[in-house]
Amino acid sequence: MAWEQQAYVKTANPGPEDGFGFAVALSADGDTLAVGAPYEDGGVPGIDGDPFDEGANLSGAAYVFTRAGATWSQQADVKSAGPEPPGMCGASVA
Numbered sequence: 001m002a003w004e005q006q007a008y009v010k011t012a013n014p015g016p017e018d019g020f021g022f023a024v025a026l027s028a029d030g031d032t033l034a035v036g037a038p039y040e041d042g043g044v045p046g047i048d049g050d051p052f053d054e055g056a057n058l059s060g061a062a063y064v065f066t067r068a069g070a071t072w073s074q075q076a077d078v079k080s081a082g083p084e085p086p087g088m089c090g091a092s093v094a
Helices: none
Strands: 023-026 032-037 061-068 071-079
Touching: none
Parallel strands: none
Antiparallel strands: 023 032, 032 061, 061 071
16 A cells, blocks of 8 residues: 555644644544644644734644545644743644
């Protein structure tokens, strides 16, 4: 069996230096994907805050996507409430 690209996933506000994909984890059934972006600058901590707020340099984020058939959609973004060292939120996901 060979791997082939099924979809291209990205956040609502991707940044070229966010480190999206630094860490990834796929559920056992293959329908849930967690993606880390430790250099994301989101200034609104918690779940599903303002994706366009860039008020906290290198705060980091983790994103959760789910698949229905061949379609992936973002279900949540999680941003640190701090005070982790820069780049720690999103450096690993499981």
